[in-house]
Amino acid sequence: MKPATPDTPETGRGEQTKRLIVDTAVRLFRDQGYDKTTMRGIAQAAGVSVGNAYYYFPSKDHLVQQFYATVQEDAAAAVAEALAEPGPFDERLRVALTGMLETMTPYHAFAGKFIKTAVEPGSPLSPFSAESEPARERSIAVLRQVVEGATTKIDAELKPDLPELLWLGQMGITLYWVHDTSPDQAKTRLLIERAVPLIDRLVTLARMPGLKSVTREALKMYRLLK
């Protein structure tokens, strides 16, 4: 079935073409944005035919996803380093969120087009899709690192679900960011600056007697409906 190239398992003739197309597409997306990058343009720049691109990728969106994955990976790598040493929860959360924002900033214009297909149910680009699982897990892993390395006391019942909940919050921030037309997305920065202390306080308050039952109820709902 497979040619016998044991070390680099995916280096058939086709794999090379596939990588060539991805690289070209990512470069063009980066340089020209979504709309100006056409399938014909990608094919021509990569020196292949349009049909050949479709032999490897079912749609333009699937190429966009590759682009998205590289950005996501960059963001996660940039932040993971800064979270090596333990510290207070709020500080770590801010580092993670601002780090992500910083990495994505160059692609703000692009993100507007990206999100369009990302929210469509069943789209491979959806953050909840099976195809996005690696990128999603990568992001949640960063937030898990935020939680686990936090010196702040966190309710034991909340703790295991907190990374995923924070990830949902991050999705919300991203949604806000995409629609943020303020210069240099200043409002999103402000949102993070203000939301982080609030989240920190809520996490702290969640352990308190008066709120413990609400926390438990909310967590039950989340687990039931996710």
Place this chain on the structure above:
Amino acid sequence: MKPATPDTPETGRGEQTKRLIVDTAVRLFRDQGYDKTTMRGIAQAAGVSVGNAYYYFPSKDHLVQQFYATVQEDAAAAVAEALAEPGPFDERLRVALTGMLETMTPYHAFAGKFIKTAVEPGSPLSPFSAESEPARERSIAVLRQVVEGATTKIDAELKPDLPELLWLGQMGITLYWVHDTSPDQAKTRLLIERAVPLIDRLVTLARMPGLKSVTREALKMYRLLK
């Protein structure tokens, strides 16, 4: 400038065509869904040319918006009646949310396509856009009715912003609903059933001494960033 028809101010030759196109489009969207309804199809069914449709509507999306507006209006009208008499907050909120859900249920498949363009920044279909203001205000008005007719005690500082906040929550529920693949969207119903008591408790708790400062901080953030 305008022909002298005082009673029905918008009844020029063009207005009739415009309405004809809208009605046809809404009907086709309802019957065939988004993808199968083409601009050529709409034009043909309405007995006009494609270009003529574009004379009145800048894009297919603008026609979709009209469809959305009618559904929205139906939902608001259905609920407003049930909210005539005052009652407890949680009950009123559930009536509003389930009423909206019930009206939208027939269009669940359609909504998946709809949301795709609705989340795109700058799209006229965006729930935050200027073009959507009438529909948005209509929805918020219902939630204002929920708040104002509530016999439950609501924090005075929170009260003026609560309808808008509830509307944001409703947008979140809608987002969940669109992605809900459970039979008959049972999970969304469950979400409402569970979330309403939680919201009710949070609204009640917001007045309490321990949480008053968090509430105030959160409200400040909301007003700053909306």
Place this chain on the structure above:
DNA sequence: CCGTCTAGTTGAACACGTTCAGATAGAACG
């Protein structure tokens, strides 16, 4: 060496949303 098979490759063709240079028609005016 020949025949067969198949992964890889091609570009014309399709349907779509959208645009635009021009046609039409009814009113307003002299």
Place this chain on the structure above:
DNA sequence: CGTTCTATCTGAACGTGTTCAACTAGACGG
């Protein structure tokens, strides 16, 4: 009546993402 003006209307043409029947080339078996 003829002229002019403007709101309305037309459909061919454009560029797009996507499909598909046909072609190529290299491997494999006899």
